[in-house]
Amino acid sequence: GQQLNQSPQSMFIQEGEDVSMNCTSSSIFNTWLWYKQEPGEGPVLLIALYKAGELTSNGRLTAQFGITRKDSFLNISASIPSDVGIYFCAGLTGANSKLTFGKGITLSVRP
């Protein structure tokens, strides 16, 4: 099945730094979602984006729905150790309710 492109697979940052992740596709999506998964747990929804160009914040997290509808980015500001986890992007086309996922980026934060 189709997947979204997320790279690199892993990121290592220092506590207090900002980090940005993006997610790209060759196809158009009508909804972009960002999830975080902590070890041994299921993914938790962080931010949902419904409109091209939309910029949405949730605390230290900011995400944007790309104008072309083929990409999205997630920014985490002033990272803290509990930000560690796997960050997945996901897209919905509207043609059905099935999500298309990226493979995720594993974020490590050094104290």
Place this chain on the structure above:
Amino acid sequence: DVKVTQSSRYLVKRTGEKVFLECVQDMDHENMFWYRQDPGLGLRLIYFSYDVKMKEKGDIPEGYSVSREKKERFSLILESASTNQTSMYLCASSFSHRYTEAFFGQGTRLTVV
């Protein structure tokens, strides 16, 4: 708050056993999904259900079946467990509106020995 609950966090089963993974959601969602998650492969859709008794194959349905007798419950069945089905299994649910997000359960780590 949406709650999606998977019946077990950890399971160990023997090769050849029939295995049932249960998932219950309390938000009256029409859609329910089963994914498996493996390192380097991301989340892969096994089966999808958009209504009671309705099901649709995902990307990797081989070796699995599903049952949805009630709207809130979606079961994944491994007919004859094999070691290559050792994985993290994730259930999710969502409304059937076009742009709605999915919510996940906590996951079941299945080991087949």
